[in-house]
Amino acid sequence: MTTLNRLAVDGGQTGTRLRLTDGTGTVLVEQELPGILTDRPILPQVAAYSTELAAVSGHRIDELALGLSGLTPAASRPEVLLAAVAPLGVRRVALAHDSVSGYLAANGLTTGAMLAVGTGVVILAASETSVAKVDGWGYLVGDVGSGFWIGRAGLEAAMRAFDGRGEPTVLEAAARDRFGALDELYMVIQGDERRVSVVASFCRTVIEAATAGDGVSLRIVSAAARELAHSAATALRRTGWEPGSATRVGAVGAPVTRSELMRSELAAGLTIEAPGALLEPPLGEPIDGVGALLDVPPTHALHGSILIASA
Secondary structure (H helix, E strand, C coil): CCCCEEEEEEEEECCCEEEEEEECEEEEEEEEEEEECCCCCHHHHHHHHHHHHHHCCCCCCCEEEEEEEECHHHEEEEEEEEHHHHHHHHCCEEEHHHHHHHHHHHHHHCCCEEEEEEEEEEEEEEEECCEEEEECCCCCCCCCCHHHHHHHHHHHHHHHHHHHHCCCCCCHHHHHHHHHHHHHHHHHCCCCCHHHHHHHHHHHHHHHHHCCCCHHHHHHHHHHHHHHHHHHHHHHHHCCCCCCCCCCCCEEEEHHHHCCCHHHHHHHHHHHHCCCCECCCCCCCCCHHHHHHHCCCCCCCHHHCCCEEEE
């Protein structure tokens, strides 16, 4: 009896993770590749990554599931993705915003809310009958509390300290160590085609400085956590949840999952913004949620947010 090989593609702005598993869930191949560039067509990039993996590994791909940040109408065409990867043997694809795959990674099919915090941020809440998404509007007008948001705030604090406009902070020296002369920092960042992920990468420095006791950094982290808690509460209320009712909040993404300080600040924020909501460890990693997209029952509230095409 043959089993189906399934390729899960977690496409983010900072990096793209691919995992090929067989029908038993055994991992056959796993790769980390550069992030998806959102200023150009997305699906051809995914098809190219998939083709490369198939060529290098020698494994066939029967199914492909894609969780994508910044899913636009132009990219919301599973039939286009299926046609692009059909030469690899793919017969079925599932395509969803990474808020949906993130939810499955954090909470499975349980009701509650999910925070996906990476370069960007998106919050998704699900009840038995409805789904509500909050933020995910990109670094220019949204993504509040995200890695980019924290990184940018940290760099702004560094430049304020450099100018003498702001409070002294270790972030000034950290930015200089990372980027060189601070009076040229803005040119270095603006000249990098991956400037968004470059700024977001400074998030880790801010969190580490906050953990070490830097007051400026701690205020940035606390503000980010409070914003995330507020967004989670907003999403929950839109699905019918009432404050005081117990519910699960799962968070995925390095800024939260790798920092005890960030988790503590987020839990404290939820106590204020969403009493009754408890921050719980995620059930899996984002890539696990992507792989589960093809298994969501048609009766589940999330199913309507998943685009599927079959040969």
